[in-house]
Amino acid sequence: MPRxxxxxxxxxxxxxxxxxxxxxxxxxxxSGPFTYxxxxxxxxxxxxxxxxxxxxxxxxxxxxxxxxxxxxVKRVPGGQVSNWLIDNVSPGDEVEITxxxxxxxxxxxxxxxLGFCGGSGITPVLSLAKSALAGTKRSVRLLCxxxxxxxxxxxxxLADLVAQYPDRLTVVRHLDTxxxxxxxxxxxxxxxxxxxxxxxxxxxxxxxxLVENSFPGPxxxxxxxxxxxxxxxxxxxxxxxxxxxxxxxxxxLEGTVTIHxxxxxxxxxxxxxxxxxESARRGGLAPPFSCESGTCATCIAKLEEGSATMRxxxxxxxxxxxxxxxxxxxxxxxxxxxVVRYE
Numbered sequence: 001m002p003r004x005x006x007x008x009x010x011x012x013x014x015x016x017x018x019x020x021x022x023x024x025x026x027x028x029x030x031s032g033p034f035t036y037x038x039x040x041x042x043x044x045x046x047x048x049x050x051x052x053x054x055x056x057x058x059x060x061x062x063x064x065x066x067x068x069x070x071x072x073v074k075r076v077p078g079g080q081v082s083n084w085l086i087d088n089v090s091p092g093d094e095v096e097i098t099x100x101x102x103x104x105x106x107x108x109x110x111x112x113x114l115g116f117c118g119g120s121g122i123t124p125v126l127s128l129a130k131s132a133l134a135g136t137k138r139s140v141r142l143l144c145x146x147x148x149x150x151x152x153x154x155x156x157x158l159a160d161l162v163a164q165y166p167d168r169l170t171v172v173r174h175l176d177t178x179x180x181x182x183x184x185x186x187x188x189x190x191x192x193x194x195x196x197x198x199x200x201x202x203x204x205x206x207x208x209x210l211v212e213n214s215f216p217g218p219x220x221x222x223x224x225x226x227x228x229x230x231x232x233x234x235x236x237x238x239x240x241x242x243x244x245x246x247x248x249x250x251x252x253l254e255g256t257v258t259i260h261x262x263x264x265x266x267x268x269x270x271x272x273x274x275x276x277x278e279s280a281r282r283g284g285l286a287p288p289f290s291c292e293s294g295t296c297a298t299c300i301a302k303l304e305e306g307s308a309t310m311r312x313x314x315x316x317x318x319x320x321x322x323x324x325x326x327x328x329x330x331x332x333x334x335x336x337x338x339v340v341r342y343e
Contacts, residue, residue: 006288006300006343007045007096013068014091018153021075022120023086024060026068027097034069036100038062038131039124039200039224042071043296045096048084054290054298055081058123058202058224059100060154062130072153074120101297101315104200104224106131111219112194115142116187116211118203122153124224125200133165140165143190145174145182145207182207187214195219225295225314255336259301261285262342276301276308276328276340287328287342294330301328306338 014026027042034042041058061070073082089095104124106113113132115125122144132138146152158171172190174182187210191197195218201211202224212221255270257279266283277299280287290298294312303324308331310316316325328340 006098006298008099009094010097012089012091012093012095015089016070018072019074019151021086022072022153024070024072025085025089025095026070027095028069029097030094034099036063036069037102037105038064038127039104039106040100040102040127041124041296042100043098043290043298044081044085045098046081046084048080053081054288054296056291056296056298058102058104058127060123060126062127062134064134065130072120072123074153098297101300102224102295103314103317104128104202104222106136107198107220109198110136110138112139112141112197114191114194114197114199114219115140116182116190116199116201116203116207117142117144118182118207119146119151120153121201121203121207121224124202126154126157128200129161129169133161133169137168139168139170141170141172141190141194143172143174143182143186145176145203148175148177182210184210184214187211188216191215198222200224225293255333255338257283257333258305258337258339259283259285259287260339260341261287270333270337273332275311276326276331276333276338280328280340289329292329294327297327299328300325301340301342302326303331304339304341306333306335308333308335308338 008029008031010027010029012025013028016024018024041056043054043056045054057071057073060072073085075086076082106128117125129140132140162169162171195216197219199215199219199221201208208223215221256267257270258267259280264285266285268279268283277289288298290296295314297315303326308326310327310330312330313327315327
């Protein structure tokens with residue numbers, strides 16, 4: 001079966017005001033309901049002031065509990081897309097979005113679920129909590145850190161869930177204005193005896209780093225990051241000329257990278273450490289991409305020949321990888337020649 005077009009049209013059927021600077025957009029894809037898992041996200045493609053912009057936003061709905069698909073967006077200083085969506089999109093408007101992607105999803109396990117949420121990081125964690133409560137017997141505890149009471153997102157939704165699952169769901173609201181920022185002691189106190197739990201963390205980078213570094217384990221920690229990821233630097237000509245053995249061995253590999261994009265086809269010599277996306281751009285193509293950190297799936301393509309290893313993959317499922325799909329911003333060829341097609 002061919003993969004559907006990357007971007008599909010959808011109608012915004014409702015806009016829900018969560019806080020003064022946060023909106024939930026209820027979206028109905030034109031092709032019919034999407035199949036997705038709790039914790040995943042969609043990527044919007046917008047034309048703003050003549051510029052094409054792409055941004056990924058997590059869904060706050062869960063397929064086990066919601067008949068409508070919802071994504072929640074918070075206004076951020078200087079945020080071109082988030083601010084434009086909040087200021088301009090109304091019920092009845094059409095937008096372009098991808099199908100849901102992401103691996104920030106529930107494991108098939110019965111251990112407790114702990115959620116650490118900073119600000120709008122509550123969005124995918126709410127989706128996960130709904131799914132866990134409706135589809136499993138797991139206990140769920142959430143620590144939601146916000147600047148102040150007016151900043152609290154999903155206050156009513158979480159209160160309703162607590163009323164529905166009083167024996168399995170606990171929500172702790174932490175306000176920075178009252179208690180200062182969450183610290184390592186606060187993380188440890190919240191974890192308590194649930195050290196074997198699955199921990200899901202989403203929020204500002206310092207907040208996520210704090211939770212990761214403070215969790216005592218042996219449970220697993222999962223984070224959702226949409227920021228830039230560190231990548232391994234490719235071997236440089238200077239390293240080759242300097243006689244670096246590893247760089248020289250890589251540079252001597254022969255091969256080509258062939259890329260199909262719409263009706264265009266280019267073939268370029270393979271370069272050490274260069275991603276498929278970089279090869280495409282070097283060949284004069286303008287393929288789709290957004291985060292370049294392996295999280296949004298905007299740059300997805302299919303390997304038709306050869307193989308490539310992704311440095312980071314926070315978007316494609318194991319099934320998609322087995323089918324040959326690759327994040328071109330992270331995929332580095334590890335066979336002499338590769339053929340890639342953007343669908």
